[in-house]
Amino acid sequence: MLMQQIVSGLALGSVYALVALGFIIIYKATEVLNFAQGDMMMFCAFINYSLLINGSISVFSTILITLMFGAALGFILERGILRPMIGRPLFATVLVTMGVGICLRAIAGVIWGHQAKAVPEILSITPIQVLPGVPVSPFHLAIFFSTIAIVAFLSVFFQYTRAGTAMRAVSMHHLASFLMGIRVRRIFSMTWVISGFVGALGGMLIAPLTFLNPDLGWIGLNAFPAAVLGGFGSIPGAIVGGLMMGVCENIAGGYLPEGIKNVFAWIVLILVLMIRPEGFFGTYEEKKV
């Protein structure tokens, strides 16, 4: 029972980790907290759903198209809406992303309606015995391993490629990296593209776990506690925070009274902020007079 909860918690946590990763990639480079991340994810999940229902193309190309769409969505949002906000007060930009989220939710509502939809399963959810005594469904395994894969891919990308190095530089200091010849605005675009891509992946993975409707966008908010727990602005932090939060939430849902489960993450969040605002891996700047 406990093992099972941990396993399904890891699957849920992987999705949280993906959303948190989306936040953090943008946050690191641009210092903007993207409140629309969950809604981008929801929108991509709907695109995936439509393609699957249509059924005229293979599952593999469906996944590919959804991922491309997520990246394109990130690019369009950055170019059209976030670009004019560069240099404005930070909080104004954050509010713009909230506006974007509301618009995306409304558009999804117009196109797909508000009834909850069941997404066709690509992989079966019925558990199989992987380790003795621990039934795991192939879908949960797929979620877990695709999260690991994307994180490994991004780590390599940030560490070893030219673009990744430029992005790390931008996240350290905008002006300095601009003076070193890095095209900061292009890097901003790139972060949104990557985060749209990650969002699309997250959307495809979470939709079969729950039902799909435009309110799925709110799940983006649930990833905040995960990101803060791991340390805002740290990629390993997002993963560890996300996984821990998923497991904790599932265990809390199993053993604590009903009602605690939904806000458990937020209680943890407030405790973390009170005791150790920098989380596990992050840094928290505090000015003293």
Add this chain to the structure above:
Amino acid sequence: MWDSGQHRKRRQDEKLEMNKVWLAILLAFTAILPFISSSYMMHIAVMTGVAIIVAHGLNILMGFTGQVSLGHAAFVAVGAYTSAILTSKAGVSFWLALPLSGVAAAVLGLIVAGPSLRLKKLYLAIATLGYAFIVNEVLVYWESLTNGTAGIVVPQVSFFGYALDTGHKYYYLVYTLVILLSFIAYNLSQSKLGRALMAVRDSEEAAQSLGIGLVKYKVLAFVISAFYAGIAGSLYAHFITVIAPTSFTVMLSIEYVFMLVVGGMGHVWGAVLGAILVTLLPEGIRLFIRFLPGWLDIADLQQFVYGLIVIVFLIFEPDGLYARWLKIKAYLERFPLSPRKQKGERVWRRWR
């Protein structure tokens, strides 16, 4: 070219006179509005009044003090529930429950302020969001007190035996409080306390070096702000007469923030304008309903236009409606001269 001192003094006096005239016109309009409007319009007017009070409160916290709150609906909820429980279960009179609901919200403000003192900017925003979620969940699951998701039926208000049971009658109660609380908020912005709060917003380090205790003023801002929200919550509860946890969602909290953004953060008139615009907007869209194709859901359209307006405002008029009004006024006042010489007062200050 600079005005001479005397000339400037005269101009200021003239301006004050003009302001008084405008204010009198506005008050007169507020007083006669019920005579010329339907009960539907009165409903909207009362909801606008409630929103104005919350916006004032939030403005004191966010606009003056620079502390972000994405959970203001929680304070409104606590105010509404306090009033509802006191009047329907304990039999307390509304006139006592109203200030008590403000106090209850203020106590929550005090509780929230404590752990929030260390947090800055986005961390604070996320934390307040968390408090709002927790408060909402408490309202759902503390069933013995709040009736859970079923909600509470709230009695209507009577004034010395005269029942304020329609929008037309309730309107006067709400707007008396709106005017009173607006006046207090305005005076606060001009007082020593208000200046201290603004100093905290502009630079915590500088404020501290000038002997302004951060803890004291941040906590005060939270408490005052929550008190306003609590009063508004009580007014809301006794008007709507049925309240449930679903009335106070995260979306409502975000709406209050948008009111300030659209109106102009940090100024009393900005809060008023923003609250009016954001409350009227969905109703305005409803007017176009018969021109819309059938497949378009009105709620979706409202949300979409709503999000779009916020984006457009933040991109093109980040200082809000009030700043735009100041710019237009400055332009008109100096009409033959170049409008660029005199810019409107900057309302939105940098937060970084």
